Amino acid sequence: MILQLQGKLDDARMALIMSMADLYFNTDPEQDKRLLEELKEQYPEEGESIMKLMPAWSRLGYEEGLKEGMEEGIEKGIEQGIAVGMEKAALNMLREGMDMSLVVKVTGLSEEQVVKLEKTSHLK
Template sequence: MPLPHDEAFKKLLETFFQEFIELFFPELDSMLDYSETRFLMQELLVDIVGEEARELDLLLEIRYKGLDGYILIHLEPQSYRDSRFHERMLTYFSRLFERYRKEHKLIIPIGIFTSDEIREEQDTLEMVIPEHHILRFQFLKVELRKQNWRRFIDSDNAVAAALLAKMGYTTREARDVRREFLRMFMKLRARLDQGRLALVMSVADLYFQPDRAQDEEIIQELMIQYPEEGEAIMELMPAWKRWGYEEGIAEGIEKGQAEIIRKLLLHGLTPEEVSEAVELPVEKIKKLM
């Protein structure tokens, strides 16, 4: 069973918090000491008269180099339009300030907008009178649909891969986005364990709308380019397994390997050398000759 959207997104932020900050807030990243990070229990925040109670999505404590002390970072994903979201963020900030101001010198709120609509999300709340600012509250924000997907395809950042399909791209670019995601995923296999790889794939599957014929074409392309990686990708592709892709992909792998073998032989390698390179029996290589 795939994780529900909110749970999967929260798990992604918990697991790859450092990668998230590195990707979207590089200046803040340089000020954080990730060796001292602690996620706090879900805070239940109640308004002044106790009529409304809300749980924060993610709240963590981390050391901030500039203050030589601990700060709080509040992450709040938002997947639908809410004209009063900025007011809600101020309410959260106020409650956190009230509760933690003695122990923490700084509270950083971050809104993460995952809606499919491209719009300017309000991140500021002001109260002013002539010649005087009573209040100006502004939280950090990430609007995923405003991010150009091509900026991230050479990255080995797990969050960039997981959220690539939520970035801004046209309908004509959808296939390229899918292919580049799979290529990024293969790069991640060199440094992530299977549990984290599966999490990246699960979140990505929430946003992609896979097409069987297209995916088979992409797999064949990748098998020709990266023959040793194809089966590993397939194993961590739950959507493809649910749709029974194994038979079609296996056929694509055979075609891809045959093409690679043909090219190696044309470049002068012996059947024995090709056999060792692609890890197939010499007899099979000779049949393909």
């Protein structure tokens, strides 16, 4: 029914109707997800239009994207932190006079990475 109204009303009126329905029905996010999936299956060509009509669903998609982005950012930050820690450990090991092959083995860095660190830190 809502999709039928979409062609008869302008975007502003449709947005108003959907916002009021969104507030009135106090939606459950899990139920919204299920309903959205059903609508996408029944009307695959209307998927984008459906998301535009439903403010709660739009927010849900935005929130999910934001959450995924934050999780990816945290993962990358952890990976970068580990890499920086390994580089610092490698530099400390080199300063203590440890053999290059041992530094490579312990840190997991490549020999090229360790040589580059050694050069940029002016150890040799």
